[in-house]
Amino acid sequence: MKHIILSLTLIFAMASAAQAQCYADYKAKQDNPLRLHYGVAEISGNCSTGNAAQQLGARLAARGWTLLQIQSVFGPEGLDQRKASAGQFYLRF
Amino acid sequence: MQDNSTSASDMRRAGGRLVTFGIAGIVLVLAVAALMLFLALPDAGAFDARVERIFIENSDLTSPAEIKLLEILAQSGTAFSDTLASYRLVIFVLLVFGTAMMIAALVFLVLLVSFNRRMAQIERVGIQVNSLLISREENTVYLNNLGFKLTAAAMETMSVLAEARMDDDVMSGSEIEGVISGRNAADCDEAAGATRIKRLRDTLGNQIVSELLVKNIARRGYMLAVEKDVIKVL
Secondary structure (H helix, E strand, O other), X not given: OHHHHHHHHHXXXXXXXXXXXXXXXEEEEEOOOOEEEEEEEEEOOOOOHHHHHHHHHHHHHHOOOEEXXXXXXXXXXXXXXXXXXXXXXXXXX | OHHHHHHHHHHHHHHHHHHHHHHHXXXXXXXXXXXXXXXXXXXXXXXXXXXXXXXXXXXXXOOHHHHHHXXXXXXXXXXXXXXXXXXXXXXXXXXXXXXXXHHHHHHHHHHHHHHHHHHHHHHHHOOOOOOEEEEOOOOEEEEOOEEEEOOHHHHHHHHHHHHHHHOOOOOOHHHHHHHHHOOOHHHOOHHXXXXXXXXXXXXXXXXXXXXXXXXXXXXXXXXXXXXXXXXOOO
C-alpha cells in the first residue's frame, strides 16, 4: 500500500514536472510572400508531439502563421542548444 | 444548264458550311492552345511549395541565415513566375493575332474561289459590252476594244441611239428618221427609221459575229472562233 502511494506520488510528481517543463521546437510559415521561421515554444499538459502540434497550431494561427511541423519535444535541458537557431522566435509563441 | 446551276448553288452552300467549320476549327485550336498555355505554366505557389518542402524535409535547416536564404529563394521563384505570366500574355496575344490571320486567310480563300466561279459564269454569259466608243472620223465603233467599221448612214443611226441612251430616252423609228434627216418627226415615216435600224443591225451584227464566232481567215477560209473543247453536239 505504502509502495503504491509512493510510486503514484512519484509518477504524479514526474508528470507535473514534465507538464511544467515541456518545450517543442517547430517550423512555421506565412504565405504571400513566403516567410518561414524556426521557433521554440513552451507546451502545457501532455509532453507529446501530437499535443504540441495541437496547441502550437492554434497559437500560431492566431498570429497569422501556419504550423508546418513539430521537430521534437524536449525538457528544459534542450533549450540552450536551440536558443541561437530560434532567434526572435525563442519562446515567443 | 439547269443541272449546272443546281450544282453551283450546292457548292456554294457546301462552301459556306466549310467556312463555318474552318473558322470553328481555328477558334477551337486557339481555345485548346490557350487552355494548355494557362494550365501548363506553374503558378507562383509552386515555387513557394517547393521551398516549403525543402524547409520541412531538412531538419537541420534551422538557423536564421539559412531560413532567410530559403525565403529569398522563394521570392526569386515568385519573381520568375511573374516573368512567366508576362510571357504567357505575350504568347496569348500572338495566338490571337495568328488566329485572326488564319481566319482572314480562310475568308479570302473562299472569296477567291467564289470570285473565280462568278468569273466563269460571266464568261459563260457571253459578250457583255463594258465600253462603247464611237469614232466619227474613222466611221468606227469600238465595242470592248473591238473595232467595227460602219457606213456613214449606220454611223449616224448609232450616234443618235447613243445620244438617246445617254439621256435615257427611247426613240421610235420616225423620231430617229426625223433627227437624222433634220425634218419634223411627225412628217417622217416609221418604216424609214426601222430600215435604218435594220441596216445598222445587219452591218454591226455581221461584223460582231464574224469577230466573235465565224472568223474569216484571209485567202484560206472560214473557222469558228471558239475553243474546240467547249463544243458539244447533242
